[in-house]
Amino acid sequence: MIKFSNIKPDNFSLEFSSLAREKNQNNDKIISFGLGEPYFKPPDKLVKLVNKAINNGFNRYCHPQGLLSLRQQIAKKYSFLEENIVITAGAKPALSILLKILLHDKDEIIFFEPCFPSYRHQIHLANPKAKFIRFNLTKNFSINFSNLKKKINKKTKIILINSPHNPTGQVINEADFEDLLKLAKKHKFYIIIDGVYNDLIYKPYNYNYLDKNIIYFSSFSKVYGITGWRIGYLHSTNQQIINACKYIQMHVNTNTNTFLQKAISDYLKNDDFKIKFRSKLQKKTFLLEKIFKKNQIQINIPMGGFFAFICIKETNLMSDDFAFLLLKKYDVAVTPGVLFGKKWDNYVRICFAVNNKDFNQGINKFIQFYNEKKTQAINSKRIKPLSNKIS
Numbered sequence: 001m002i003k004f005s006n007i008k009p010d011n012f013s014l015e016f017s018s019l020a021r022e023k024n025q026n027n028d029k030i031i032s033f034g035l036g037e038p039y040f041k042p043p044d045k046l047v048k049l050v051n052k053a054i055n056n057g058f059n060r061y062c063h064p065q066g067l068l069s070l071r072q073q074i075a076k077k078y079s080f081l082e083e084n085i086v087i088t089a090g091a092k093p094a095l096s097i098l099l100k101i102l103l104h105d106k107d108e109i110i111f112f113e114p115c116f117p118s119y120r121h122q123i124h125l126a127n128p129k130a131k132f133i134r135f136n137l138t139k140n141f142s143i144n145f146s147n148l149k150k151k152i153n154k155k156t157k158i159i160l161i162n163s164p165h166n167p168t169g170q171v172i173n174e175a176d177f178e179d180l181l182k183l184a185k186k187h188k189f190y191i192i193i194d195g196v197y198n199d200l201i202y203k204p205y206n207y208n209y210l211d212k213n214i215i216y217f218s219s220f221s222k223v224y225g226i227t228g229w230r231i232g233y234l235h236s237t238n239q240q241i242i243n244a245c246k247y248i249q250m251h252v253n254t255n256t257n258t259f260l261q262k263a264i265s266d267y268l269k270n271d272d273f274k275i276k277f278r279s280k281l282q283k284k285t286f287l288l289e290k291i292f293k294k295n296q297i298q299i300n301i302p303m304g305g306f307f308a309f310i311c312i313k314e315t316n317l318m319s320d321d322f323a324f325l326l327l328k329k330y331d332v333a334v335t336p337g338v339l340f341g342k343k344w345d346n347y348v349r350i351c352f353a354v355n356n357k358d359f360n361q362g363i364n365k366f367i368q369f370y371n372e373k374k375t376q377a378i379n380s381k382r383i384k385p386l387s388n389k390i391s
């Protein structure tokens with residue numbers, strides 16, 4: 001049972017939000033690297049297929065697991081069986097259903113920080129009596145396995161991973177994936193994989209999602225710019241898990257939007273959109289690498305998705321202040337790192353799924369601001385010892 005008193009407002013700086021509102025009201029042109037969604041309209045062909053599906057009668061209830069035609073398309077892509085898939089109203093509901101059926105009282109779930117902020121809330125909503133274990137990634141945003149092993153015990157029920165990763169853009173390599181799987185088999189826990197940016201991995205990886213310890217979920221939100229349409233899916237080879245998910249879906253949502261399912265299943269038969277989007281994103285990562293290197297700003301080049309997580313330690317600013325001042329002075333919005341985990345206050349996230357003009361202008365302004373603040377930080381350090389001496 002959720003206690004109302006436990007529901008706290010999100011700790012995004014009030015100052016930042018009111019400044020953004022004020023700038024919007026003044027019609028100031030803000031370059032937004034803040035939101036986690038692409039800038040473009042959904043593909044025309046997909047929109048036409050939605051209309052077609054409505055006109056062709058896909059307006060009624062359908063199977064709670066989802067339309068067979070869509071499950072078949074997803075099954076083909078990953079070598080899944082269609083009976084092992086449930087179509088959900090996005091990636092978030094997929095995770096929410098999974099946590100609801102798997103997390104019992106006192107079970108432990110490990111997740112890696114920095115992370116998508118919803119995870120903490122989702123776990124709490126699924127079972128407030130389950131225990132979540134935050135595990136910080138290394139400075140290179142990878143997993144320190146010897147530390148991780150110390151966190152695993154008999155109560156460990158789930159390790160939740162996200163690859164490509166929000167907010168860092170990193171992708172788990174095959175060796176780490178295999179090591180995690182070995183641990184899951186040995187200690188009998190599930191690995192739940194959030195693959196919401198999976199179609200946007202720049203270089204192909206070969207993971208085994210078919211193992212019974214793996215549960216995979218994803219969505220169509222990010223790749224086609226349809227974050228508001230709400231459609232995603234989950235997969236497990238364990239039929240009991242699928243039956244339980246189907247049961248929740250049936251009694252909470254009945255089914256996911258029928259005409260969207262039909263439109264997407266038709267669209268997936270011939271989709272080159274994501275390949276073009278992926279390649280545009282990758283080109284932007286090359287530019288990021290070049291510009292940041294030239295300015296000697298540390299950055300882990302994203303390997304997938306559309307986020308980069310940038311260390312701002314040299315500016316001596318906390319992430320909230322950095323985001324606020326950058327918006328105030330240069331009209332560029334970024335997301336403070338602290339939202340992705342308490343220990344990540346020295347970072348900000350940028351979403352680079354923006355058009356080329358905004359990208360170039362926004363990154364130049366970001367760098368200019370960063371360098372100004374870095375110089376100020378260096379100067380204030382120089383002045384400090386002097387003033388100490390005088391006093």
Ligand SMILES: Cc1ncc(COP(=O)(O)O)c(C=O)c1O
Binds near residue numbers: 090091
């Ligand atoms: C890592 C991650 N998982 C899940 C989601 C939610 O996806 P959906 O819109 O399909 O529910 C997001 C959205 O920002 C995300 O970044």
